[in-house]
Amino acid sequence: MRIITDSASDITIDEAVKLNIDIVPLTISFGDEVCPQNTVEDFDCFFEKLKVSTSLPVTSQPSPQLYLNIYNEAKLKGDDVLVITLAGGLSGTVNSANLAKDMIDYDRIRVIDSEQAIITQRLLVEHAVKLRDEGKELENIAGAIENLKRHTVVCGALDTLKFLKMGGRIPASMAFIGELLNIKPTIILKNSVLEELGKARGSKASLNLLYKEFEATEVDESFPVYFGHTSSEERCIQFMNETIKKYNLKNTAMFPISGVIGTHVGPGCLAIAFVRK
Structure with a gap:
């Protein structure tokens, strides 16, 4: 098969x-330059380019x-x-x-x-x-x-509003105020669409919103709990270890997120995925 x-x-x-x-x-392109996303090194290279880019790359x-x-x-x-x-x-x-x-x-x-x-x-x-x-x-x-x-859940905590602004998903004025107040949005993928889970001031508070979603779900422990990050391995390791300890998780793994979705959330995003009963 x-x-x-x-x-x-x-x-x-x-x-x-x-x-x-x-x-x-x-396909992800910065102008005429195509960025392959075949390896972890490709992922890291993409986010280095994204950090200094004045416009979002095009995904096809x-x-x-x-x-x-x-x-x-x-x-x-x-x-x-x-x-x-x-x-x-x-x-x-x-x-x-x-x-x-x-x-x-x-x-x-x-x-x-x-x-x-x-x-x-x-x-x-x-x-x-x-x-x-x-x-x-x-x-x-x-x-x-x-x-x-229909039972899988993924939600994430963004580190910046910059890329939501660049993608036209929020006004520049909202992004400016949000960055000034250290607002960290959280998102969840529902019915094939990214939706806002909530907003929090600071990274710790935004991760607490992810924990709240996790706690509100009856998790099927026969499946693994996955963690993901956009060019933020050390922070994700810490997030994963804290979550393992907090909920006594037995089956976990961590993976980097490529530029396909990373284009829209930017570097510094942390994500958690699980299966509900």
Whole structure:
């Protein structure tokens, strides 16, 4: 079985090889300069550029042809294909995957809009890999992922309002006052759309809002709790360790977040992802 996801999952090329999956890239460009997002080093390089940029880079969804190339390979080998894409509310990536599906006469392809991104999209992909390696069939895996995606939660604490302002999501005046008052917004991904979870003064208070969301959820401990960061590894390690101690967590991991979503939240964002019962 071929499992395909996109680079919004932040799964690196090396990880994809180990998982035996395909990664279809979204393109990120500063003007004419394309920034690949294949390795952790690529992620770090991107955020160094973003910090000094006066405008946001442009992110482009994959072309249908990239999916079609993999579909054709799978058809030749008689392989089933499962595609798990970035949230349709954030990107047209799922449309490209479906357009490619319509371009080939092959009925063993299933395309799933994850309605997720970054570490929750990764969680869904890794669970699909686990089920594939256990010998489950395509329809069973697709059904399991469709169910699981409705129970996954990811929320994050931003370090700056700068990139929300640059992206036109908030007025410049609001960003100025927010920075002056040290306002740190928190966000949550719901129904394929990023929404505001709340605002807090200072980083500690913003993380407390993430804890509040975590505490309000009956967490399914059979799945891992994931932590993510945009070029803030040391702060994320501290956040993860404090959370592990606070809630006696047994199954955790931390991953860097690439520029695909990082473009909009900027460097210094910390995120937590979990599965609710």
